[in-house]
Amino acid sequence: MEGLRRASAAVVGVAESDLGQVAEGLSPIDLMAQGVQRALGDCGLLLKDVDGVFCATSQSRLSALALCEYLGIDPPFLGSTIVGGSSFEYHVAHAMAAIAAGLCNVAVIAYGSTQRSVGRRQASAREVNPYETPLRPFLPASAYALAASRHMHEYGTTREQLAAVAVAARQWALLNPVAWEKAPLTIEGVLSARMVSYPFTVRDCCLVTDGGGAIVVASAERARALGKPPVYVLGCGQSVTHASISSMPDLTCTGALRSGRAAYAMARLTPGDVDVVELYDAFTINTLLFLEDLGFCKKGEGGAFVADGRIAPGGALPVNTNGGGLSYCHPGMYGLFLLIEAVRQLRGECGARQVADCEVAIAHGNGGVLSSQATVILGTAATL
Amino acid sequence: MAMGERSPLSIYLEHLERGELAYQFSPDAGRAVFFPRVLCPFTGSARLEWRVSSGRGSVYATTTVHPTEGAPYNVALIDCEEGFRLMSRVEDIPPQQVRIGMRVRMRVHRPGGEPPYPVFIPLESA
Numbered sequence: 001m002e003g004l005r006r007a008s009a010a011v012v013g014v015a016e017s018d019l020g021q022v023a024e025g026l027s028p029i030d031l032m033a034q035g036v037q038r039a040l041g042d043c044g045l046l047l048k049d050v051d052g053v054f055c056a057t058s059q060s061r062l063s064a065l066a067l068c069e070y071l072g073i074d075p076p077f078l079g080s081t082i083v084g085g086s087s088f089e090y091h092v093a094h095a096m097a098a099i100a101a102g103l104c105n106v107a108v109i110a111y112g113s114t115q116r117s118v119g120r121r122q123a124s125a126r127e128v129n130p131y132e133t134p135l136r137p138f139l140p141a142s143a144y145a146l147a148a149s150r151h152m153h154e155y156g157t158t159r160e161q162l163a164a165v166a167v168a169a170r171q172w173a174l175l176n177p178v179a180w181e182k183a184p185l186t187i188e189g190v191l192s193a194r195m196v197s198y199p200f201t202v203r204d205c206c207l208v209t210d211g212g213g214a215i216v217v218a219s220a221e222r223a224r225a226l227g228k229p230p231v232y233v234l235g236c237g238q239s240v241t242h243a244s245i246s247s248m249p250d251l252t253c254t255g256a257l258r259s260g261r262a263a264y265a266m267a268r269l270t271p272g273d274v275d276v277v278e279l280y281d282a283f284t285i286n287t288l289l290f291l292e293d294l295g296f297c298k299k300g301e302g303g304a305f306v307a308d309g310r311i312a313p314g315g316a317l318p319v320n321t322n323g324g325g326l327s328y329c330h331p332g333m334y335g336l337f338l339l340i341e342a343v344r345q346l347r348g349e350c351g352a353r354q355v356a357d358c359e360v361a362i363a364h365g366n367g368g369v370l371s372s373q374a375t376v377i378l379g380t381a382a383t384l
Numbered sequence: 385m386a387m388g389e390r391s392p393l394s395i396y397l398e399h400l401e402r403g404e405l406a407y408q409f410s411p412d413a414g415r416a417v418f419f420p421r422v423l424c425p426f427t428g429s430a431r432l433e434w435r436v437s438s439g440r441g442s443v444y445a446t447t448t449v450h451p452t453e454g455a456p457y458n459v460a461l462i463d464c465e466e467g468f469r470l471m472s473r474v475e476d477i478p479p480q481q482v483r484i485g486m487r488v489r490m491r492v493h494r495p496g497g498e499p500p501y502p503v504f505i506p507l508e509s510a
Contacts, residue, residue: 130393131419132471134501137459138449145447146461153445153484197459198448198480246461246471247419251445 006266007384009096010223010230013043013216014340019329020180021116022210028059029066031112031212036071039214044227045106052077052098052107052217054091058124058332059113067110077104083240084367085280087111088215088335089374093236095217105222109339112212113331120208123332132244138197141205143245143369144283145197150251151285152199154300159199161303163190165284166203166326168312173323175313175353180209181327203326204284211331215339231343232384234269234360235377237262245369252300255373256293256364263362263375264295271295274377275358276345277317278338280366281324287311290364291319294375318355321345335365339376346380359383392420395434400500405437405490407468418468437464439490440507444469448479458482462504464490476505 015038017031032055040046053068053075060066064080079094081087088109095107115123137143151157167187173179185203193201223230239255239262242248264270271294279290288302296317297305305311311319322328322341329337342361344350359382365374392408396419399406408417411433413426424432441464450456458479462472474482475491488504495501 130499134495134498135459135471135473136449136457137447137471138451142447142449142459146445146459149447149484150445195448195450195456197450244471246469251461 004093004096004236004266005100006234006268007232007379008220009099009217010220010232011215011339011343011378012218012223012226012228012230013039013045014343015039015042015213016178016337016340017112017212019178019211019331020209022114024117026114028057028112028114028212029063029070031114031210032057032067032110032214033070035110035112035212035214036108039108039216042228043216045216047071047073049106050108051075052095052104054079054095054107055110056080056082056087056333057112075104077107083372085282085333085335086365086367086372086374087333088339089363089365089376090238092217092233092339092376093238093374096233096236099217099219105219107217108214109217109336110212110214111333111336113333114210115332116208116210129244132246140369141200141283142197144285145200146245147251147289147370148199148283148285151288154252155303157288157303159191160187161307162199162204162284162288163187164306165281165287165311166190168306168309168315169281169320169324169326171312172321172353173327176323176328179323179328180207181323200283206282206325206330206334207327209329209331211329213336213340215336215343229347229381231346231378231380233376234379234383235263235265235267236375237266238372238374240372243368243371248370252289254289254293254370256290256375259373259375260294260364263377267377267379269360269377274360274362276321276342276355276361277319278342278361278363279320280334280338280364281320281326282330282334282366284326286366287319289370290366294362294364313353321350321353321355333367335367335374338363338365342378346378392422396420397499399436400492400502403492405439405464405502406434407437407464407466408432409435416466416468418470435466437466437490440465441488441504443474443482443484443486443488446474446482446484460504462488470502472502472504474504474506
């Protein structure tokens, strides 16, 4: 099996739509279209150049059709894989494959959600699982809380260490002008907030905001002819370990182990080569699990790893530099925003939160309840 | 079971009505399978046997849900001694006192108007 070829495609344009609480009546597809228009503007391409469309949202069952109708295009390649928040990291690999196969040349990957405006219940249809629903787990938080309980039990991870993840995210968010949260946060502030599903208070949990965006993926050759420096896709990997939390084989080891290994192998890089890390932080435990499973520290050592400000601004390993799902924005399926921030860091566009000498970035998406994991490693021209 | 006659869920619920926690066993894999289904996830075989659990197990993971209204309650993953795991809760003790590794046994909960489901109580209090 030959697989995807390192750096055969590049991300050429990125943009957020409106974020936070968007204007009343805006639809998820409005936000996708806004993202597409801005991301194309970012790289100087036009809608008529787009021949591949990828999207996913919980608010439109046939979102690819809705988006194509809205944009008035009939692209030869459509992808609407939906595996939760990591869908967009999957889309990157699928777009890369489609481009390599000659099925499209310029692909947009779009997302939109108005979950804050319409409420979480309206934003995603309630699914009944006869083996879980009667127990009334507060999903997704309780599933991640179960994973946290296990990590605490096996490795002595503490609530304070989990809180350190939220505090670091907040410190990054304060450097990001478009982040939702604007006030400082302390460890004590996390611990004393309203309990949601032990050990998580509301500050251990991602935000509930509106938002969307898009990225544009093109062949490496096409990318080099465009205005901004290309950000090459160096590695991709995916893994699905379960759908419901009771079927997760080991609650302290995620599919990021496998997705990361595949992505590093394709990129011919190791964790030590990565300059900036964007991890899907739906809950504070996620950051620990993914730091461990992607090889930035040993299994079980995530808590100690983050406790001294190591992932905060000024720390040795910049993680979730936009403020993350915990403090920047979290419109339901956050994976696209990891890619947007990674690209901006590699381009040096991040102002006060810019990481110096940034050549390699990792964007790691998570979907469901630690169910689908997808890793994308991106790099500048210096990595070729 | 001939396909299409009875769903795995209906057989599972019928056992619960009788006070039994049923699970499937894959003879080809030599392993328990849960949740009940029509296909063994380890071998792809449709050959699955129904068995009844002893109902004894231990807490694998636990959380206490704090709803915005109403009392906090436990949600736990239970490892049954036959080698399968399910979501449930531990009753008869405060939810915050449920500990990982705690030995528990099954009790059928029968909510009015809804299907029964298995909950667990600490083994010591049995």
